[in-house]
Amino acid sequence: MSGASGMIIIGAGECGVRAAFALREEGYGGPVTLIGAEPHLPYERPPLSKGAAAGAQKIIAGESRYDEAGITLRRATRVERIEANRRQVALSDGTTHAYDKLLIATGAQARRFPGMEAARTLRSLDDAEAILAAFRPGARLAVVGGGFIGLELAATARERHVDVTVIEAADRLMARIVPAALAAMFEARHRAEGVALLLSATVASVGEEGVVLADGRHVEADLVVAGVGAAPDTQLAEQAGLAVGDGILVDHRLQTADASIFAAGDCCNFPYRGGRVRLESWRCAQDQGTHAARAMLGADEAFSRTPWFWSDQYDLGLQVAGLPDPARPFIRRDLAGGALILFQLGDDGALLSASGAGPGNAVAKQISIAEKMIQRAVPVSAGQLADTGTNLKSLLKG
Amino acid sequence: MSEWIDACAVDDVEEEDLIRFDHEGRTFAIYRSHENAFYATDGLCTHEHVHLADGLVMDHIIECPKHNGRFDYRSGEARGAPACVKLKTYPVQVKSDRVLIDIA
Numbered sequence: 260m261s262g263a264s265g266m267i268i269i270g271a272g273e274c275g276v277r278a279a280f281a282l283r284e285e286g287y288g289g290p291v292t293l294i295g296a297e298p299h300l301p302y303e304r305p306p307l308s309k310g311a312a313a314g315a316q317k318i319i320a321g322e323s324r325y326d327e328a329g330i331t332l333r334r335a336t337r338v339e340r341i342e343a344n345r346r347q348v349a350l351s352d353g354t355t356h357a358y359d360k361l362l363i364a365t366g367a368q369a370r371r372f373p374g375m376e377a378a379r380t381l382r383s384l385d386d387a388e389a390i391l392a393a394f395r396p397g398a399r400l401a402v403v404g405g406g407f408i409g410l411e412l413a414a415t416a417r418e419r420h421v422d423v424t425v426i427e428a429a430d431r432l433m434a435r436i437v438p439a440a441l442a443a444m445f446e447a448r449h450r451a452e453g454v455a456l457l458l459s460a461t462v463a464s465v466g467e468e469g470v471v472l473a474d475g476r477h478v479e480a481d482l483v484v485a486g487v488g489a490a491p492d493t494q495l496a497e498q499a500g501l502a503v504g505d506g507i508l509v510d511h512r513l514q515t516a517d518a519s520i521f522a523a524g525d526c527c528n529f530p531y532r533g534g535r536v537r538l539e540s541w542r543c544a545q546d547q548g549t550h551a552a553r554a555m556l557g558a559d560e561a562f563s564r565t566p567w568f569w570s571d572q573y574d575l576g577l578q579v580a581g582l583p584d585p586a587r588p589f590i591r592r593d594l595a596g597g598a599l600i601l602f603q604l605g606d607d608g609a610l611l612s613a614s615g616a617g618p619g620n621a622v623a624k625q626i627s628i629a630e631k632m633i634q635r636a637v638p639v640s641a642g643q644l645a646d647t648g649t650n651l652k653s654l655l656k657g
Numbered sequence: 658m659s660e661w662i663d664a665c666a667v668d669d670v671e672e673e674d675l676i677r678f679d680h681e682g683r684t685f686a687i688y689r690s691h692e693n694a695f696y697a698t699d700g701l702c703t704h705e706h707v708h709l710a711d712g713l714v715m716d717h718i719i720e721c722p723k724h725n726g727r728f729d730y731r732s733g734e735a736r737g738a739p740a741c742v743k744l745k746t747y748p749v750q751v752k753s754d755r756v757l758i759d760i761a
């Protein structure tokens with residue numbers, strides 16, 4: 260065994276980095292080691308698929324900030340094994356390191372379904388660089404999956420004059436979280452920008468020439484990218500005998516069944532409003548990183564921050580606060596300039612979710628207010644939500 | 658050297674809110690607090706080039722409309738990820754219902 264024990268964080272993504280800095284902000288003075296498999300200085304993933312800067316690296320923090328904070332950042336180093344009974348981790352360089360507390364922040368990996376093995380996926384900077392390099396005017400891109408990442412990539416490709424076909428198995432876009440009326444706004448925009456959208460279309464296989472659909476149609480393409488979701492990276496946790504469902508199971512403090520091991524970000528499955536969820540959300544990864552750091556130092560609060568998510572396609576901005584429930588009715592609030600917000604009320608008469616889209620940041624202020632109303636369970640009526648004459652901020656102020 | 662310029666009328670900004678003010682290729686944000694005091698900062702977030710004017714003001718915090726980075730608009734201090742670089746602030750005075758800022 261080598262190295263002094265202290266806090267070890269596995270995964271130098273948005274969550275792991277935030278946790279490392281939060282340990283210092285909370286006054287922790289012992290060793291903090293952040294171990295990341297990627298060779299790069301930790302970077303933000305959301306810009307990889309978006310607009311003019313897509314494919315460029317936007318770092319989370321400059322190298323000097325890790326030094327100043329006394330955080331040991333090990334890049335291009337993989338944790339091979341957690342030896343929970345000895346409270347140590349074994350690294351790809353052959354060394355082992357003891358910990359007092361361990362945070363698993365291994366994130367998620369892009370999925371591929373059978374038949375799609377030959378498609379590229381977009382999760383890392385290296386993926387983005389390879390994909391964006393093929394975006395030349397007139398090149399043909401096929402995107403499998405009409406979710407956020409695929410659609411952002413489609414928009415970025417159109418902006419670079421690439422021919423784009425999007426193939427989606429459902430009968431509409433972003434069916435997993437986004438209400439139909441908002442998805443329709445994006446569908447119309449993609450079509451207007453010249454994207455060929457094939458809905459209710461299933462992929463049989465992906466090959467050299469492009470995509471073959473289950474109904475026999477061929478989509479010729481120079482590049483095929485699958486954006487069909489991501490699977491939590493739970494391998495280390497499973498090997499260590501920790502409980503794994505859809506993600507590593509943690510309690511309200513983000514602690515696993517092993518009191519020395521915590522999990523946070525895209526890899527974890529946590530309690531939310533009486534149920535359990537796993538999110539793939541940048542802000543949730545940050546919030547949970549901060550929360551896990553405090554919990555590792557002994558804090559007892561429950562993680563309860565309201566989920567918040569955004570996507571940018573062309574100049575359209577989408578924001579979602581809370582978790583929309585497809586089974587509940589939506590209350591519509593139309594804003595100026597074609598922007599639209601759809602609210603949902605919970606059984607308790609408080610706001611459950613708010614989803615909005617419009618040009619630029621047109622819905623940002625209202626979604627931000629809504630997020631705080633959800634967090635604080637502010638009572639509100641359907642009439643108030645629908646009426647643009649009602650100032651929601653004043654309800655928040657009580 | 659100071660360079661005071663007339664940014665807007667007092668009534669152009671609602672209480673606990675902000676507006677965007679552009680001047681000679683630069684962009685600023687002018688705030689009116691819930692205590693009716695005026696402040697000014699750079700108009701763009703320090704995380705990405707996003708106009709703060711579409712964001713929400715609560716007490717002394719401006720929340721960026723893009724990714725919710727937060728700043729105290731009185732001092733410019735970053736108060737929440739992903740914002741980590743301070744916003745530049747500018748001196749303000751109110752003279753006969755006009756808001757003046759020193760952009761020097």
Ligand SMILES: Cc1cc2nc3c(=O)[nH]c(=O)nc-3n(C[C@H](O)[C@H](O)[C@H](O)COP(=O)(O)OP(=O)(O)OC[C@H]3O[C@@H](n4cnc5c(N)ncnc54)[C@H](O)[C@@H]3O)c2cc1C
Binds near residue numbers: 540
């Ligand atoms: C293209 C793209 C666009 C996105 N856009 C948005 C958006 O608009 N809005 C939004 O809210 N979210 C968006 N997201 C999601 C967001 O980026 C994630 O929710 C966030 O990155 C999760 O952070 P994380 O730290 O939990 O995981 P990750 O960022 O996945 O980081 C985990 C890290 O752990 C490393 N790791 C894994 N196993 C090991 C090991 N054994 N040893 C060492 N290191 C290991 C991985 O290499 C990785 O670097 C987007 C994601 C992508 C890919």
Ligand code: FES
Binds near residue numbers: 702703724
């Ligand atoms: S642009 Fe302001 S927080 Fe990202």
